[in-house]
């Protein structure tokens with residue numbers, strides 16, 4: 001049965017280009033993951049709050065390396081796109097940001113992120129969300145980006161608000177964490193929204 005709409009992003013458009021590196025002002029760069037990031041990712045997942053909100057841990061370097069392979073493969077599948085947030089001078093790992101659940105036909109996806117404990121509290125995650133959103137809307141052609149966090153995670157709510165993602169409501173008991181089901185607060189930004197960052 002023929003569809004009555006056309007794709008927002010053509011199949012093959014993303015995988016037809018190299019995954020870009022994206023500057024985050026002068027303080028960070030978003031770059032594709034490499035297998036050499038495995039020890040730093042394993043270390044990041046020792047952090048209790050990353051374990052809590054991302055609901056997994058890495059027990060071995062090989063497990064972390066397998067994630068990195070899957071994260072890199074997501075670009076070729078055009079299903080999810082993952083970047084390391086790194087320091088421009090030293091390449092130290094500062095965090096991770098991704099667009100997941102990519103729907104090319106409708107041009108929609110969901111943002112996810114974490115920062116290493118040492119990199120938090122400097123506004124870096126917010127800047128990374130703004131930079132990646134600008135790339136997603138202006139270069140990749142997405143229509144809508146969603147962002148969800150547990151109602152018990154105020155820092156993530158603050159990042160979403162500062163990055164211009166409007167509050168859209170609460171999906172009740174929609175995400176299972178190690179301590180049970182959590183209500184998830186939904187934020188979203190449209191490509192047509194003003195790229196306004198609140199402080």
Ligand SMILES: CC(C)(COP(=O)(O)OP(=O)(O)OC[C@H]1O[C@@H](n2cnc3c(N)ncnc32)[C@H](O)[C@@H]1OP(=O)(O)O)[C@@H](O)C(=O)NCCC(=O)NCCS
Nearest residue numbers: 049053114115120121122123124125126149154155156158
């Ligand atoms: C959420 C997270 C990515 C934010 O990273 P960050 O680089 O510190 O974020 P920013 O500095 O851009 O902004 C954090 C904001 O949260 C605020 N904040 C921090 N702790 C808070 C708390 N307990 N209650 C309310 N606000 C809080 C900060 O004050 C800051 O807001 P401000 O600029 O108005 O002062 C980071 O805390 C993290 O990795 N947490 C663990 C994993 C996680 O929660 N991932 C997201 C899952 S949805």
